[in-house]
Amino acid sequence: MTGGGRESEGGEEEVRGARRIPGPRGAADDLDLASVPLPPLPPPGGSAPDEAVPEQSQPASASASGDAPESDAGEPEPDLGPGPAAEAWPEPGPCPEPEPGPEPEPADGHPHPAAPEPEPAAPAAEAWPEPGPGPEPADGTPEPPAPDPLVSSAPVVLPHQVLKALLGAWALSACSAEETAAVEDHLTGCAPCADEALRLRDAVGLLHTDGSLDLDPTLRTRVLDGCFGRRPARIPVPEWAAPYDAETARLDALLRDIGDSEWHAPVRLQWFEEERRVSRRTTVAGVIGHLMAVDGLLSAALGLDDPLDGGKAPLDPTERTETYWSATRRPPTRAVREPWRAQSHELIRTASFAGRNVAETSVSYGAFALPLQDAALDRAFECWVHGGDIADAVDYPYPAPSAAHLHRMIDLAARMLPAALAGRRSAGLAGPAKDLVAAGAPGRSLHLEIEGHGGGDWYIALDSPAAVGAPERAVAQVALDGVEFCRLVAGHISPVEAAAGQEGDREAIRDVLFAAASLSRL
């Protein structure tokens, strides 16, 4: 097949709805940030607000203050630690610019001699005007003691400390009209506050709401291929693991972008069982748990830890999933992403080191088994299908896999069809075999013509898995779009609904379409 995964899969990036400051989609690290329990921020008064307000034309001092809330978390994340700003590019050193010595603030020109900035911490706690349960001073109740001549003409009289603390909210136009007026009045007389106000207003100008572009999912392959063109990988990812690598990365990118609450969005998983469509409700997080539980079959085959209680867990994918779901007492949250991703990374890594030696290792699913290379393809398929389920639930776009990978997924289903047909036949669900041939000989076949993205021609042996599908023995033809065929195999559409061009033996067509649907499972 052609394609090599380079098809442009347009229309992806523009749809994501939520406007955000683009920073948060910066890197996977953000997950780490988000899932770290909020650090205990210093209590409002206790941190001596003025300490947090160095006269910062200096990146270093600012980051030191930004650092403060995080340092309590016991999480030595360097991206937070030494201060994001200081770590940002231009200054490699931990403290690029020397502190300008003593705080210049209380010095010259300060219009509030009566309320000196209590820079050395401790007293500031008291100076912070938050008298317990008392109302915000700004609520229209004039502060009794604020005999500051400079602000006395303001509509609301607030002490310097209060006004200063309001500067951030003021710069963002996030305070009341009275407070805004009070702050602006104050700025005419207080040079340090005026300086800071200007700086913060400029900073607001750097925020923006657009530009939350999502990465083109095809970029990953292009970037990685470009790298390997320049320096070949000494330990490549085996070709058979490439679809799994790509699909888990794609799903992970989607998960990174969704909010906490979306992890609890309901998802209805559908498949085809006993000749009809069935479904089961879970959540986005529950789906990831399901993927992790079944991926664990591959981990076990590669000698890695099974995420489900080593060795004792059932092999059947549905039972594994139910075991996993019932073992988690609380509803799963986004915390499931980390172990799921760690497991898929570990699988890919281990497969890379083992390479060809493990491609044929048998992976048992209980009722059937697949060689590892097919099992990895099966898991890539499931990952895409459930990624689509999740994307639907949270209203995100989720295009099909690259053509090359889709082609291989279709191929796997096509190869599994003769055995599925035989199974259905022995259960009385498919018509009798009409022409048994010697093993390996061409038998009666159905021509499966898959159109479009990832498409191709397959010849499905109808009467026995031992026979070989062959064009010259085709008795029927079904033409179907690739993604549509996959939806059928995933149990997302019924065999009757599948919009297929059909020609030839009706019974053969019906049997193959139903067999395709029967490949689906939870």
Next chain:
Amino acid sequence: MAKDTAPRWDRRMQQRLARGEAAALGELYDRFAALVHSQAHRMLDDEDAADLVTREVFAQVWENPEAYDPKQGSMRSWVARLTHRRSVQRLRSAAASSYAAEHGEGAVPDPEELERRVRSATAAARADYIVSSMPVPLREALELAYIHRRDYRQTAADLGVTEDEARRRLRLGLQLLSTANARPLEGAAPPGYGRVR
């Protein structure tokens, strides 16, 4: 999770890249591609150029992972520096060629104007980096106030913190952000990105 967050992850990643593990490069991409691409896009305002910078940055890391020095900071900040440098190069060459196209061959854009553009693009990209790296509580407060137009009292209620705390977070967040505008030392030297190792 703590096990993989800190320098350990960075060092291990460096070793794996040096060893030529393709899977490591994939993991690196998964972690940093959005950062690199969005930063390049913010500086260059061009999707194709951002794609190109992304490819160059990852190629550079892949070809020479030894260049990363954990003592100089996190791998994330290193990758951000590489991205900045590449983006500045691209910004300069794009400006030069589009100017030449407009004003005839050999014409050179006003160096001051070019430096101004480089500086403002740098500040914008730095701001994004700062927002993405700042402690979550500060970022959340900024998002509520800036994007959702919540005042600080509503922000406090949304976050379940005191109004004092909400004001503090907004101010602190903006203070951090304002360092993006701080004229970097390198700004003094004509080739602005020269200092970045």
